[in-house]
Amino acid sequence: MRLFPALVLLFPAAAVAQDATVAARRALDVASGKLIENVVVRIEKGVIASVGPRRPGESVTHDLGDVTLLPGLIDSHTHLVGGEEETPYDKLRETAARAAIEGVANARKTLAAGFTTVRDLGGSDFADVALRDAIAAGRVPGPRMFVATKSLSATGGHGDRNDIPFDIVVQRYSAIADGADEIRRKVRENVKYGADWIKVLATGGVGSAGTDPRNADYTEDELRAAVEAAAAKGRDVAAHAHGTEGIVRAARAGVRSIEHASMLDDAAIAVLKEKGTFVVSNPQTNAYMLERGAAGGYQDYQLRKSRELYELKKESLRKAVRAGVPVAYGTDAGVQPHGINGKQLAMYVEAGMTPLDALRSATLVAARLLRQEKRLGRLEPGCVGDVIAVAGNPLEDVRAVESPVFVMKDGVAFKH
């Protein structure tokens, strides 16, 4: 794992919503794609008050010099709670308390990587709710979290433990629910215990034993029941879906985003476009798993499925980009380690995005997915005071964003 030994990590206890001014040679306006020269971002009580040229003699709290300022980045698909590089057996042995403690460390790494907001799509035992609230209260440093708590899975689906005997019941990770009634109940339970989002596992997956990513595990009616029950509570639904049939069913049912979207064909793309569904594609996960292999704790069946999906997922992302489907940046960090969240930006560029569009996927588009576009993803008055700085010009080389030199959230400098 990457360490940051030479950095000064600042985190004043319970410091939330501060006044600050950040000066730099350049800032990128992600909406227009224009670079603003000799700029100051002025933050009052954690919110951006103005962005403009430095006034003669203006003193600032953070004078960063020859760097490019960007809005804090958004990862639309993380799993902050739980340890890294764990085998399925390690996961079974991991208590909720341990998972939460690991989550504190993972949140810190994610923030240091410049990701000041995450949509956290599935965590065990509602530890994600506790972590979200501790971060929001200023108790521990980390990104602002929107959490999905327990993923809804069909019996035998991606969220079920299919590698243990029938008389050992594990209900830690997922809400096992079959049929519209059970699904509605689990949605309501998740919301009761703190869910901001609902995650449904519409197809098999890579990490689970005994599932096939091509299989659609929920019917369209079941998915629609999840969407309607979530909507009744003002929540949106994210659907994990690799195979084409599961993608189409979920989009037709009205989910807001398709996670992974590994097997898109033209007909599926047409449904996504018609419904305005977002795609969150994470080829970095497959690349990391295949590079790390068994040493990363991955099982043979996981590596086999990851290999089978890798090229399909990259090709599907290419198709989605070409067709103009909104693609929000999301990494599935937690399957691979945390803190390398920015490395996938280059893969989005390889899939046909410009560097600017890749940055938009992690700012404007992800903010829109979260329905937070009025306060996240831009360096503009009224938005939260989340500012990162990178060396060089990310429009020329998006890899500049992989290791930010400065990270501020709500006007509080975390990494300098």
Ligand SMILES: [Zn+2]
């Ligand atoms: Zn995931």
